[in-house]
Amino acid sequence: MQSKKSPEFGSDLIVDLMRAYGFKYAALNPGSSFRALHDSIVNYGGNERPKIVLACHEEIAVAIAHGYARAAGEPMVAICHDVVGLQHASMAIYNAWIDRVPMIVLGATGPSDPTGDAPFPRLAPVHTAHLQGQLVRDYVKWDYQPASLPGVVESFARAYKIALTEPMGPVYLCYDAKLQEDRVSEIPALEPPERFPPSSPPSGDPRMLEETVRWIREAKNPVLIAGMVGRKRESWRSLAAFAEMLGLPVIDQGLRFNMPTTHPLTVTGAEKEVLGEADLVLALDVIDLYWAIHRLGQNHENLLNPDAKLIRMGMEDFTVRSWGEARRLVAINLSIIAETALALPQMVEIAGRLVAGDGSSRSRIEERAAKTRQRHDEIRARWRKEAERQWEMKPVSLPRLILELQEILKPHAWSLVNTGTGSSVWAKRLLDLDEPEQFCAGNPGGGLGHRFGASIGTALSAPLSNRLCVDLQADGDLLYTLSGLWTASHLKVPLLVVMTNNRSYYNDEEHAEHMAIRRKRPVENKTIGFRIEPPRADFAQIARGFDIYAEGPTEDPRELPG
Template sequence: MSGQRAEISSGERTVTWIQAAETAEAYVEALIAQQVSCLFLNPGTDTFPIQEAVAKRQALGRPVPKVVLCPFEITALAGAHGYYAATGRPQAVLVHVDVGTQNLGSMLHNAQRGRAAVVISAGRAPYTIDREVRGARDSYIHWLQEQMDQHGIVRNYTKWDYELRRPDQVGEVIVRAFQIAASDPPGPVYLTLPREVLMASPGDVRIYRPERFPPARIGAGDPEALHEVARLLVQAERPVVLTGSSGRTRGGFEGLLRLAELLALPVAEWRDRVNFPADHPLYQGYAADALLRSADVVLILDHDVPYIPTRTSVAPEATVVQVDLDPVKERVPLWTFPVDLPVRADTARALDVIAGYAGELLTDADRRRVESRRVELATSYARLRDEWNRSALEQASARPIAPEWLGYCLEQLRRKAPELIFVVEAVTNGATIARQVQVAEFGTWFQSGGSGLGWGIGAAVGIKLAHPDRPVAAVVGDGSFLFGAPVATLWTALTSGAPVLVVICNNACYNATKQPLIAAYPEGYSVRLDRYVGIDLEPAPRYDILAASVGAYGERVEDPAEILPALERGLARVRDGQSAVLDVILAHP
């Protein structure tokens, strides 16, 4: 029997000793010590020792993580990413050797670029054919699944990788994995687990306490640099803030709100999170081109691509400041955005410090200038909001349905259900949807932070697991829905008790490919013949019918007048414990 054996003496507060019959049991114990709530699992012939360990602990009344069975690996990693994004707590993923690792696919890219702390474990083909060793090779595939460098599959994308080599290492290795994953800037890590090691008998095992191995935090940054940022903003005539994911923490969200209100700063965003209330008079939406062309100070916060240099120009005399966990983007091979003052800092800490300095520096003349700018920006916001609303209402009866009208209806749903959390992967319709949906509360909008499609529906399941009392809506393109392994993911939603509302922006094509093709070849054969190779998804699958196969409610929406009623019906199903899929037929681009 495994169980807690003894505490280390008060002189060493680092570990708890347990006695484990098998290393796999200690692995589960170590996850519990790291406060892991969910183990997102896609199993194989190498993961069964851990599955047996979970069953044993359950039978003995000992705590275990919730095992979230995912019939496809991208569901597992997207779900763990979503859970981390919603809570800031790293979760665990377990997949099958090299093939399971490869099936993580572009979700690993999203975890890297989205700075998601996830501990990914994978089996490792058994080493030995010794009959006396438990876990030795006993299947045809064990020769095929051994690679020269299994870790090489993921090494471009992870912060750390390691193979568990000895049974008595397991506690040490797990605490190390979680510490590195969660340290700033956070990201995924990768651990392989040989079957012989998992099935070995380690005897006494150290389980390390996470409070003695906390993640390293960057903090507020250099005080002198932050004071200079405050001085530049106070003296600026035409400042602008560009933000991407400063709202990943409540401190970042509230810090930007405080600073922007203090100095009447216009805020434009790439909405990976709710960075700033979209109903605030200082909010300027996505388009910052005009602001950048005239700006004298540009403050960039947690933004990987603040603008597209081939499309947008920054005023030559502008002073550019970047406050970021990684202000020079060390893991992006070519990143040459001009920045006059890069500050490595956690915006959740830095923004309050900047606001404090700014409050001390403000003169009466500065305050008059700030108030004048506040009035101008409020007028600008009202004009923008009127323009966006008018654009939607003018297309309220358009058939096929206009994306602006879908976004408008989603906003009406949000107003009726302000607790609703949005997970958005609408691709070419993303900015249009975002202009209409006026999310204003921290933690109510999530995007992947990367470009690997298929993340949205899996992440929605993970976020629902993290917030079981709140409804979650995934707004995805039709291509994104297909990439997200919908049968596997909706089945996981069903069996894990995590119902979600899925709204498909169905334009029956890969518009993200079509748009650049037309831009590059406006007189080309594709345009002239209206024949686009490898782009159209016609005839479109019946996604509403697919939903029923995995216990979800499905509805096809073609009438623009039915969008809001359909959204309300779908949300009612989710509140009753059933996922809902709304296939909204948009205009074909």
Template sequence: MNKYTTSTAFLEALQEAGVSYVFSNFGSDHPAIIEALAEAKKKGKDFPKVITCPHEMVALSAAHGYALVTGKPQAVLVHVECGTQNLGAAIHNAWKGRIPVIIFAGTSPFTQEGELLGSRNEFIHWIQDVPDQRGIVRGYTKYDNEIRTGTNVKQMVHRAFQIAQSSPQGPVYLVGAREVMEEETVPVTINNELWKPVAPRALPPKDAKAIIEDLYRAKRPLVVTSYLGKNKRAVGELVKFCEKIAIPVLESVPSHMNFPADSSLHCGYQWNTDKQNKLLAEADFILVLDSDVPWIPLKNKPSKDAIIYYIDEDPLKEGMPLWYIPSKRFFAADAETALQQLNDILSHSTFDKGQIEKRRAWVETYHQQLQKKQLDAEKYQEEYITPEYLLACIREICDENTVVINELISNYQASYTHLNRNEPGSILGSGAGGLGWNGGASIGVKLADPSKTVINLTGDGSYMFSVPSTVQWISRRYNAPFLTVIFNNRGWKSPKLSTLGVHPEGIANETNEFFVDFTPHADLSKIAEASGGAYARKVEDPANVKNALQEALKAVRSGRSAVLDVYLPSIKEEGQMAKKKDFASL
């Protein structure tokens, strides 16, 4: 009793680093941590709050969502290599989405005859002893290490946080055996001011001037971005930059609100578009800011004569074996800092006002055309619920205090187009491709800012990936209610779209058989009702959409999560509708 152990020091280090929550799935490797937490609770000592997570995917997704809102990394504790492997898609998301988080896993004890406290006493300790546990996630972390003694555990933890929070941010992974975590040690005092992340990088002043010089000569400049809005302050700098000389903005596979949708300079979104974007084709100057995939060269790319500058916190994309966007210059720089530099130069520069106003008028016309197409697509249909109409109805219930969690995938481009978000931080995506992120992320966002109304948009496939029983149980236990809207087409639409992208006239299209149909159909909202006491409702009639959204939102604001299972045309029905349309046009 009352021992100061490696585990005590480890938890103290998390507290010192500003961690609010430990998203945990404890196992046989954590007795010392559980004991230290229990002792702290008994004594009234402040440690991060434990959030019990019955699935690791949800745990890391929640830490991911929390970091998106606050910028502060949280801790995720998992069970040896089994729990580590269960992180799966979630650690892919944290790595590709550049999310700071510290993950800790125990390892099997390294003694078996009682030589040290914590020695092996369960059969599983032999089964879970693997040659390279850290290697499981090494390709998805910025840093991994093993805690070997309690004497320097705090320094290791603070170094891990420093690495996780330095640009480009990302997850870090620590392990420790039971014997080490049980070891008695002495307290160490840490000065947090000495462990700050690396300061943001700027453009070389000479090169910043060169960018503006090329911009001065451009007739059709364009900005392309994807995740600049991760830093809310960068959005204001981008608006200032573009408004000054009327530069249109194109968002490519956005994972944040990067530029206000209602600005006349906002010129739409692109995802897996199979048509050439007019702005990209006509641009003679393109500034790419924080984007992994600014365009897909196979079908949609800039002119070969366009001058391209690439500014990104990770401009070489070293974690992507095949990646190249030929550009005049690449800069490893913080978007906010770089835009401040460019804005400062612009404030002392003289441009042709006539040319700027002519371009502004052209861009405004383009923006208005996009808005008209958007409104036309949102029209109410009596026969079935369209994604565009559903999104327009969701837009109506969103206010300035709403955060949208977006994992719609096949309706991804439509979601950004029809939600029209204008506030930084008002819509969030994973920035990656590990499906099932939405549920845990919604919990993390709600915990990060309980004042926000959280609306989670997901397809039926990604909803099932999210481990909804775990998500809804956590939501109820920790008072983190949110609204989930399932865009249910009774199957995986994305593999169908991928197949049609390669074999548009293939046999799968001819027979309307893509092997992605979810038959028999599950009653998805009832999962949430059974496991989390959520308000659950299936919506099949277009006439009921608005009322259902209002009732569900009312439930959430009363403290109860809600799930609307909204039936869109199924994958099978879509294929049949397309064939009828083709036949009618003959």
């Protein structure tokens, strides 16, 4: 369980714990409050398991851990300096919380007792808070500051267990500087990590699951909305099998790889038509149900047939915090607490049993599936036609960029690890995403500055180690965390960054246009305070400054191939 050496200092023991629990990397920006832990990782642990991933900002460090966990299916460590480092990291921790990603954030403080003449840093008192976990308590699953070495051991085991128990999420552990730097007088016992497994999640009330399947079987136009079902890598197979068995049209929100974009039952892009016809909707792992069935225009447009039954299944009720719970309450007919990765295989079995001897249901299912396949083909054809319309536009249109990129990637194993707002829409419309390794993007928390760091972490993960990782990187997002380019270059990660540079915080520019129209004010002023020019940032030149090969900027679409 322990390294070959015996721990001499408290921080050595923390390294033993990280190694025992299988952590491969620790992303960090240096801080004097964990100078002892840093020393122990390097000189006691040999900078192996965990290996330091140096970032130039804590938001990047935590985003790296986020992307890694999302792709690898296992947590990563991020380490933050006391107070100021944790403040820098807070946005990224919030993103991980919303995305239900497990990670262990380690912090440091103090020494809590400032008396005496031990050589602690001069700024230590300024950077000490009681307790630091209060900074992030509303969007971590648990935080703790142990006061002894046995407490360090026990709290690490508990943090790991809590982070990996569904619904997963980040946890925060804070270590007093004195506790790290003091010599170990007695080594606490380290129990094997397998003695503290994550708790088994609920698989759903069997009666409710059967009732759900019966309602779907009896419905004329049932619809399935998939939110974060693909958190577990193989869950999409159960989702596809269930949809196929009952001929269900699937609206994929794109927060994970839920269904192949080429699957004939996916109808993403026809939400208004599909939900308007629906007489039953099953929402699986949907974060915000209200906006899954509404569209924002001049007012809130309800897309759902008012007579439709609505069933919600997932673990969202376990993520509620009074601090951050402002989502609209939606009236539903059935609410089922269940880990969909466990519930879906049961529902496939139930559906097979109920449909097997029911010729009428099978006929209705086949007819619905045929209609859905036709709609799927029409949606994809419509997007292709729109791509053709924008083919010669200057600057390069997003549809052309996506299709040219797909052509270049054909000979390679690849993964889309990041998309911006606009590129996300077109990537899911046009790319043939057929397996979960091809799509590891998403940021439901919406915090800018996340995407590039997450792309680095994703590219570090073992499942994607033999793939070319593709980051469709928005300019406004990258400007938050440009120093991430240094980390990517230093690590030599297999990352292709394609800048989708519109030189604007365009989402907010659209809001400005909306407000101007609503208030009958000059629409031409919509660019003020949103356009990122002049000057125009030359991202290729910036990248070359970090020893990264770069081309561009490219505005003529004829220059894209090759």
